[in-house]
Amino acid sequence: MCKPNPSGANSDAGMKKSVDPSVVSKKRIITRSELACHNQPSSAWCAIHSSAGGMTKKEKGEGEDDGSGGGGGYIVLDVTNFASVHPGGDLVLLAAGKDASVLFETYHPRGVPRSIVEKLRIGTMEDGSFTSFYSWESDFYSTLKSRVVGRLEERGLSRRGSLGIQVKAIFLLVGFWYSLLNMYLGMNRAFLASALWSMSMGIFAALIGTNIQHDGNHGAFARAKYVNKVAGWTMDMIGASAFTWEIQHMLGHHPYTNVLDMVEEERKGMGVDCKLEEKDQESDPDVFSSFPLMRMHPLHVPSWYHRYQHMYAPVLFAVMTLAKVFQQDFEVATSRRLYHIDANVRYGSGWNVARFWIMKLVSMSYMLGLPMYLHGPARGLGLFVIGHLACGELLATMFIVNHVIEGVSYGRKVPNGCGDRNNDNDDGKKVCKPTTMMGDTPMERTREMAHERIARGGGGVDETKALPSVPFNDWAAVQCQTSVNWAPGSWFWNHFSGGLSHQIEHHLFPSICHTNYVHIQDVVESTCMEYGVPYQSEPSLWVAYGKMINHLKCLGRGKIE
Ligand code: HEM
Structure with a gap:
């Protein structure tokens, strides 16, 4: 009250x-x-x-x-x-x-x-x-910002919007509607043909999600705010709510990547659900939203079935978008909260609620209703599900490898210090060093290596300069410890994934258009090196996928608490 x-x-x-x-x-x-x-x-x-x-x-x-x-x-x-x-x-x-x-x-x-x-x-x-998890004392992030802005200006690139993203948006929108139309028109042909068009529609929907709505809702698709708004609405066009996405992704996942609030976890374990304003907002919903089905954080209690999670994960990934469209969106719109996050800022407005219901009705009518009418209820439903499975699988594959993978760190907020050797915190704050599933601290390892490099000199390192101080819980440094790139520098994969392949750059600069990430990647990597901050890159999506599955396997065995 x-x-x-x-x-x-x-x-x-x-x-x-x-x-x-x-x-x-x-x-x-x-x-x-x-x-x-x-x-x-x-x-x-x-x-x-x-x-x-x-x-x-x-x-x-x-x-x-x-x-x-x-x-x-x-x-x-x-x-x-x-x-x-x-x-x-x-x-x-x-x-x-x-x-x-x-x-x-x-x-x-x-x-x-x-x-x-x-x-x-x-x-x-x-x-x-x-009591925040984060420290803002270091100049690491401000240096990154000025260097990145400088690089874009030097190359004459706009921070928000680009010709590349606009051309791509037209191609993806045409692809989506063309696939949908062909799926409708296939009613007198074999089911397989319509199923393939439905898969194609699902793939285009996933790419609209990562390339158009993602930048639009982050304010990065264009300089004009109304264009960003319309780009963001493409999320509703493909059946899911942009409002729910904003709450989960922009208020939960981005600011508090891989961070878990242990007090809230304890309360949840005891079945206590306190008032929203008493909840700590610093917890990443993405790491616990799939729990107990999947164990994605080393501090979640393992169950016997998690041993098999690396086998059933790809199947769960595929149904992810169905769960969002049919369950999460409605739950958030009606309860006006998403776990510990207050969603009133979007669903507290009558206009927004009306927009939510109208868009659900309209998108469901062309994605589910019309196929059921044209192909018959069972086939129509089948086509809808096939489209979603393709969409969910592609989205999850490209997204999960960025934060749930070997070498990535997890943070935790605890009430009374961390209490173990690796996590002694000297400043009395209720935060612990982000550690990997195996319990090591990449930040410490990277800084030791940087000290050695400086002591050795050479390799472009200025040995007269001391390693700049960066607290382990510096916000930008935490983003680098909890996110992983794949195929860095690749123009193709950056375009295909909507910048997800440059996840570190994206987390550091969410309002910068993803087509710019290939232009700033080297600036971010070299600044991380200079400041002794981890920067993890995998050579390709396939290597990253393998490491993600292996990581899930280890987490499923409950190796580290
Ligand atoms: C809390 C108070 C806020 C104030 C006073 C504020 C103020 C401003 C100002 C003055 C600018 C223009 C900056 C420039 O020209 O470079 C700006 C741009 C922007 N703001 Fe905010 N803002 C606030 C919060 C937010 C929040 C919460 C978000 C996102 C969730 C946001 C997203 C943006 C974006 C995307 C731009 C364009 C950035 C760019 O051109 O690179 N702002 N804001």
């Missing part, structure tokens, strides 16, 4: 329209539950780490040292009215009601002027409101 606050800014009236920041003291203390109330398009407040705002203590309005080193506290912005003028469109609303530091940092490679942040600022979060 949302409680009124002393200033009245959060009263019922306050919920209807945004607060005029000029009349609200920037020193006003805002609680976590108050922030959580402003979680809708009609009233959207978000918290960002004060260092994300790039502000000094004086600018924060606190006057005195708060002990945060300029980066410990959180400021609160009211972005309700700003959404209509925001260059990234209504993506800014995704931040509503939450700690939006990661979104704020990652979607603005050129930064955001302080004056804008100050204008939107309405207060400061109560001390201790959030």
